[in-house]
Amino acid sequence: MEDRIALKKHLSTKHLLGIKNITTDDINLIFTTADNFKEVLNRPIKKVPSLRDITVANLFFENSTRTRISFELAEKRLSADVVNFSASTSALKKGETLVDTVNNILAMKVDMVVMRHPNPGACVYLSKHIDVNIINAGDGAHEHPTQALLDAYSIREKLGDVKGKKVVIVGDILHSRVALSNIFCLQKLGAEVMVCGPTTLMPRHIGSLGVNVGHNLKEALEWCDVANMLRIQLERQEIKYFPSLREYTMMFGLNKEILDSLSKKITIMHPGPINRGVEITSDVADSDQSIILNQVENGVAIRMAILYLLAGKIEKSA
Amino acid sequence: MNLLIKQARITDPNSPHNGKKLDILIENGKITSIRKSITRKVKTITDANLHVSPGWFDMHVNFRDPGYEHKEDLNSGMRAASFGGFTGVACMPGTNPPLHTKSEIEYILHKSKGSIVDVHPIGALTYKLEGKDMTEMYDMHLSGAVAFSDEKNPIQSAGLMLRSLLYVNGFNGLIISHSEDKEITLDGMMNEGDAQVSLGLNPMPAIAEELMVARDISLVDYAKSRIHISSVSSARTVELIRAAKRKGINITAEVAAHYLGIDDLALNGFESNYKVNPPFRSKKDIQALRKGLADGSIDAICSDHSPEDEEMKNREFDHAAFGIIGLETAYAAANTYSGLSKKELVAKMAIRPREILNIPVPIINRGQQANLTLFNPTQKWTYSKSDIKSKSVNTPFIGTQFTGKALGSYNNNQFHEVV
Numbered sequence: 001m002e003d004r005i006a007l008k009k010h011l012s013t014k015h016l017l018g019i020k021n022i023t024t025d026d027i028n029l030i031f032t033t034a035d036n037f038k039e040v041l042n043r044p045i046k047k048v049p050s051l052r053d054i055t056v057a058n059l060f061f062e063n064s065t066r067t068r069i070s071f072e073l074a075e076k077r078l079s080a081d082v083v084n085f086s087a088s089t090s091a092l093k094k095g096e097t098l099v100d101t102v103n104n105i106l107a108m109k110v111d112m113v114v115m116r117h118p119n120p121g122a123c124v125y126l127s128k129h130i131d132v133n134i135i136n137a138g139d140g141a142h143e144h145p146t147q148a149l150l151d152a153y154s155i156r157e158k159l160g161d162v163k164g165k166k167v168v169i170v171g172d173i174l175h176s177r178v179a180l181s182n183i184f185c186l187q188k189l190g191a192e193v194m195v196c197g198p199t200t201l202m203p204r205h206i207g208s209l210g211v212n213v214g215h216n217l218k219e220a221l222e223w224c225d226v227a228n229m230l231r232i233q234l235e236r237q238e239i240k241y242f243p244s245l246r247e248y249t250m251m252f253g254l255n256k257e258i259l260d261s262l263s264k265k266i267t268i269m270h271p272g273p274i275n276r277g278v279e280i281t282s283d284v285a286d287s288d289q290s291i292i293l294n295q296v297e298n299g300v301a302i303r304m305a306i307l308y309l310l311a312g313k314i315e316k317s318a
Numbered sequence: 319m320n321l322l323i324k325q326a327r328i329t330d331p332n333s334p335h336n337g338k339k340l341d342i343l344i345e346n347g348k349i350t351s352i353r354k355s356i357t358r359k360v361k362t363i364t365d366a367n368l369h370v371s372p373g374w375f376d377m378h379v380n381f382r383d384p385g386y387e388h389k390e391d392l393n394s395g396m397r398a399a400s401f402g403g404f405t406g407v408a409c410m411p412g413t414n415p416p417l418h419t420k421s422e423i424e425y426i427l428h429k430s431k432g433s434i435v436d437v438h439p440i441g442a443l444t445y446k447l448e449g450k451d452m453t454e455m456y457d458m459h460l461s462g463a464v465a466f467s468d469e470k471n472p473i474q475s476a477g478l479m480l481r482s483l484l485y486v487n488g489f490n491g492l493i494i495s496h497s498e499d500k501e502i503t504l505d506g507m508m509n510e511g512d513a514q515v516s517l518g519l520n521p522m523p524a525i526a527e528e529l530m531v532a533r534d535i536s537l538v539d540y541a542k543s544r545i546h547i548s549s550v551s552s553a554r555t556v557e558l559i560r561a562a563k564r565k566g567i568n569i570t571a572e573v574a575a576h577y578l579g580i581d582d583l584a585l586n587g588f589e590s591n592y593k594v595n596p597p598f599r600s601k602k603d604i605q606a607l608r609k610g611l612a613d614g615s616i617d618a619i620c621s622d623h624s625p626e627d628e629e630m631k632n633r634e635f636d637h638a639a640f641g642i643i644g645l646e647t648a649y650a651a652a653n654t655y656s657g658l659s660k661k662e663l664v665a666k667m668a669i670r671p672r673e674i675l676n677i678p679v680p681i682i683n684r685g686q687q688a689n690l691t692l693f694n695p696t697q698k699w700t701y702s703k704s705d706i707k708s709k710s711v712n713t714p715f716i717g718t719q720f721t722g723k724a725l726g727s728y729n730n731n732q733f734h735e736v737v
Contacts, residue, residue: 020516097629097633098633098634099633117634118636119634119635119636119637120507120517120518120519120588120635120636121517121518121519121588121634121635121636122634122635124587124588125588125633125634125635139518140518140519140636141518141519141520142517142518142519143518177518180515180516180518184516203510203514203515203521204510204521204523205510205511205512205514205515206515208511208512208515209515209516239504
C-alpha cells in the first residue's frame with residue numbers, strides 16, 4: 001500500500017484552503033489517492049501507518065458532527081495522533097484571538113490543523129500567521145473544499161466521469177460554502193453547473209461564476225444528470241428570506257412524484273444533515289437514485305487522501 | 319517663523335499671482351513679499367518642481383481623541399495631517415464620549431489651538447450617535463462646530479433626518495450624511511459583486527448607498543436646507559448628485575482619495591486593510607467617481623482618515639474594523655489616481671472643503687496670513703511603513719509608488735517641512 005501511494009506527484013499547495021486556488025491536477029491526484037484508500041477501507045484491517053508521528057488538531061469553532069467525525073476517522077485510519085478542540089461559544093468571547101488560540105495548541109507540537117470556522121476567510125487568515133498545514137473544514141459562506149471533493153468523487157464513482165455532466169445545486173446558495181466549492185470543483189473537472197433556488201437565497205452576481213441560474217425545480221431537474229439538494233438552514237437566518245418552510249418545500253422540495261415524472265433517471269445527492277420532508281422527502285433520500293450514504297463513505301477516503309498528500313509536505317527533523 | 323520660498327509655481331485661483339513662478343517671503347506668519355526674485359537670509363525652500371497653493375483642507379478625518387487615544391490622539395493626528403500637507407481638518411464626532419455637546423467641541427478647539435493644523439470639530443447629529451434624539455446643535459454651532467453628522471452610524475429614520483435638516487436651517491447649519499441603509503447592508507463586509515461571490519463575504523450592495531442619497535435629496539429639497547454627502551462610492555450616487563445639482567438642490571459631496579485607485583478585486587486575500595465603509599467598488603464605479611470629480615458633481619476630496627490599532631485590524635475579516643488611515647497619502651493617491659489637473663486638485667483639496675464648511679479660504683498674496691502648502695506634483699515616491707506619523711498603521715498603501723508629494727506646510731506662524 002505504502003509503495004503504491006508513494007507517487008512522485010505532489011499537491012501544488014501546502015494548505016487546502018479552498019478549491020478556487022488548486023489545480024485540476026491536484027484534484028485528480030486526490031481522487032487517485034482516494035481510490036487506493038477506499039480499497040484500504042474495505043479491508044478487514046482498515047488502518048495504515050502513513051501518518052505515524054504526525055499530530056493533527058481538529059479545531060472546530062462552529063458546530064459540526066459529521067465533518068468532524070469523518071476527519072477524525074480519516075486521521076485515525078492513517079495512524080495520526082489526534083486532538084480535538086471545539087468551541088461553539090468561541091474562545092474569542094473570553095478575549096483570546098484566533099491566532100492566539102491556535103498558537104497555544106500548536107505550542108504542544110501539532111503538525112496539521114483541520115479548521116471549521118464561522119467567518120469567511122478564517123483559514124486564509126490563519127495561514128498567514130501560522131506555519132503548519134491547514135485544511136479548511138468550512139469557513140463561513142466561503143469554501144468547504146473537502147465536501148466538494150467528496151461530492152465530485154462520488155459523481156465520478158457513480159457516473160464514471162464528471163466531465164460533461166450536468167449538475168444542479170438546489171437551495172440556499174447565498175449562505176452555502178458547499179455550493180461555492182462545488183461550483184469551483186465541478187467546473188475544474190469539466191461539468192456544467194446550474195444553481196436553483198429562491199432569488200432571495202441567490203447571490204446577485206452568481207452568474208459571474210459561469211453557472212446557469214434557475215428558479216424552477218422541475219425544469220432544473222429535467223436539465224441535469226445530478227441534483228445536489230442543499231440543506232435549508234433556518235437556524236442561520238436571522239432575516240427571513242422566504243415566508244415559511246412549507247412554502248419553500250412547495251417550490252423547491254424534491255419528492256418522489258417529481259422524480260418519477262422526469263424523462264430520465266437522475267442521481268440525487270445531499271451534503272447532510274437532511275431535513276427529511278423539507279428539501280427532500282424520505283422516499284427520495286432512500287431511493288436507489290440517491291448516493292447520499294456513498295458521499296459519507298467517500299468522505300473518509302477523500303479526507304485520508306488530502307491528509308496523506310499534505311503530510312508529504314511536512315519535514316520532520318530526525 | 320520666517321521663510322523664503324524660491325521659484326514656486328503659485329496655484330491659487332483667488333490670487334493675482336495664480337500660475338506664476340515667483341519667490342514668496344513670509345515673516346512672522348504673514349506673506350510680506352511676492353516677487354520674481356527675493357534674497358533674504360532666512361530659511362529657504364527650493365525644489366526642482368516646487369508648487370505652492372493655499373493650505374490643504376481635509377473635511378473628513380477621525381481623530382480618536384477623546385476615548386481611543388491609543389489609536390490616534392489630537393497631536394498625532396495633527397502630525398499626520400501636517401505630513402500630508404494639510405493645514406486644516408474637520409474631525410468627525412465618533413469619539414468616546416462622542417463630540418455631542420459643546421464641552422467636547424470646546425475640548426477639541428482648546429487642545430488644538432495655535433497649532434500648525436486648524437482642527438474644526440463636526441458635532442454629532444444625535445445624542446450618543448444613537449440616531450434617536452437630536453443634540454443641541456445650535457449650542458455646538460456657537461462653540462465652533464462646523465457641521466453635524468452621525469458619521470458611520472447613518473440616520474435611518476427619514477423623519478429624524480427631515481426634522482434635523484429643517485432645524486439647522488435656523489442657523490445655516492450643515493448636515494453631513496454617510497449614506498447607508500443598514501436594513502440592506504445588514505452585516506455586509508464588502509461590495510456586492512463578482513469578487514464578493516467567490517469570497518462568500520456578506521455583501522454591501524451599492525443600492526444601500528444610492529437609496530439613502532435619493533432619500534436625502536428629496537428631504538433636503540423639501541426642507542429647503544442643505545446637505546453634504548460624505549464618501550461617495552458608487553456610480554449611481556454620482557448620477558443622483560449630478561441630477562440634483564442641476565435641479566438647483568443645495569447638495570455637495572466628497573470622495574475619499576483611496577476610492578479613486580482601489581477596486582473590490584483587492585479583497586481577494588481577505589486582507590483587512592481593504593475593509594472600508596463604504597466598500598471599495600468596481601472599476602466602473604471608479605471611472606464614475608473620476609468623472610464626477612471632473613464635472614463638479616463631487617466637490618471635494620478627503621482622506622476619511624480612520625486609525626485603527628493592530629488588535630482591531632489584524633483578525634478574521636468579519637471581526638476586523640472598517641477603515642484605513644489616509645491623511646499622509648490622500649494627496650498622493652488623489653494626484654496619482656484622479657486624473658485631475660493640479661488646479662482642479664487644489665480646488666478639491668483646499669478651496670471647496672472650506673467653502674462648504676463656511677471657513678475662510680486663505681489667499682496667497684502680499685499682506686495675507688500665510689496658510690499654504692508646498693508640493694511637487696511630479697515627484698515619484700514609495701510609501702513605507704517607517705514614513706507613517708499616525709499612531710496607527712492600517713493602510714493598504716505600504717509599498718505603493720505614488721506620483722506627487724507634499725513638501726511642507728505653513729500656518730499659524732509655523733512651518734513644517736516634510737523630509
